[in-house]
Amino acid sequence: MDFIKMHGLGNDFVCLDRFLDPAENNPAETDYSELAQRLCHRQLGIGGDGLLLILPSEKADARMRIFNADGSEPEMCGNGIRCFARYIYEQGYVQKDQLTVETLAGIKPIRLQMKDGRVYGVTVDMGKPRLSAKEIPVNDHSDRVVNKRLEVLGKEIGITAVSVGNPHCVLFLDDFAETDVLAVGAALEKHPFFPAKTNVEFVRVDSGEEITVKVWERGVGPTLACGTGACASVVAAVLNGRTGRRLTVHLPGGDLQIEYAEEGRILMTGPAQYVFRGQLID
Numbered sequence: 516m517d518f519i520k521m522h523g524l525g526n527d528f529v530c531l532d533r534f535l536d537p538a539e540n541n542p543a544e545t546d547y548s549e550l551a552q553r554l555c556h557r558q559l560g561i562g563g564d565g566l567l568l569i570l571p572s573e574k575a576d577a578r579m580r581i582f583n584a585d586g587s588e589p590e591m592c593g594n595g596i597r598c599f600a601r602y603i604y605e606q607g608y609v610q611k612d613q614l615t616v617e618t619l620a621g622i623k624p625i626r627l628q629m630k631d632g633r634v635y636g637v638t639v640d641m642g643k644p645r646l647s648a649k650e651i652p653v654n655d656h657s658d659r660v661v662n663k664r665l666e667v668l669g670k671e672i673g674i675t676a677v678s679v680g681n682p683h684c685v686l687f688l689d690d691f692a693e694t695d696v697l698a699v700g701a702a703l704e705k706h707p708f709f710p711a712k713t714n715v716e717f718v719r720v721d722s723g724e725e726i727t728v729k730v731w732e733r734g735v736g737p738t739l740a741c742g743t744g745a746c747a748s749v750v751a752a753v754l755n756g757r758t759g760r761r762l763t764v765h766l767p768g769g770d771l772q773i774e775y776a777e778e779g780r781i782l783m784t785g786p787a788q789y790v791f792r793g794q795l796i797d
């Protein structure tokens with residue numbers, strides 16, 4: 516089995532190209548959940564935060580499926596979709612710098628930044644966030660923005676819930692030293708307030724144009740970056756009056772540019788890198 520390893524700011528993916536292989540396009544034929552757990556294993560597999568499937572689409576230029584390292588299938592992946600877009604362009608599957616990708620969170624329009632026929636940056640229109648409790652998978656009955664106090668590890672913590680296709684729980688803090696990000700992240704991921712579990716972002720506001728974010732990803736754990744998490748953090752920062760709408764988001768793996776535009780759409784810009792190609796031996 517051939518694979519490609521890619522990453523977006525250190526958020527790394529094992530990518531399987533099934534674009535031209537109709538037999539493999541039938542999801543029933545392969546247990547991708549089991550395969551993701553096996554291939555993403557850091558010691559026994561290739562190693563990765565997730566498994567990306569590159570598929571043809573009847574509704575868009577291509578279709579992306581993503582599986583977390585624990586085998587669960589999320590709706591969307593921000594860093595993954597930039598890798599996906601770069602790959603399908605450079606592979607010649609699409610021959611234009613504006614394309615669309617079908618995901619479980621809808622069809623995402625994408626613009627490629629090109630130099631000498633290669634992609635050096637990718638902007639994804641992530642769509643509008645879902646902000647009220649009625650639209651986010653949370654145990655709440657209000658229809659307002661979900662700012663909530665939750666009990667976590669014996670302490671009350673203020674959070675903002677934001678869905679950008681997948682669920683996010685955003686916490687603001689003044690100093691990362693004040694919170695055990697790993698313990699609180701793990702506890703919030705499975706907090707009963709989030710029936711579908713959640714990704715968790717710890718956000719320090721550095722200025723009106725910059726934030727620093729650490730991430731605990733649903734189905735993975737701590738990662739070097741999370742594209743959807745960066746988008747959710749910016750939305751939460753804007754809604755809580757902490758920043759402007761166009762931000763540089765500093766993540767452990769590098770920076771993303773995120774704009775929460777006036778009309779409510781989120782635009783994410785960042786890099787996508789190849790690591791290596793390989794062949795799995797059974």
Ligand SMILES: N[C@@H](CCC[C@H](N)C(=O)O)C(=O)O
Pocket residue numbers: 526565583589590591592593594595681682714732733734735740741742743744
């Ligand atoms: N790393 C991703 C998000 C991947 C999915 C997430 N773990 C979930 O379960 O929702 C990103 O860059 O957005």
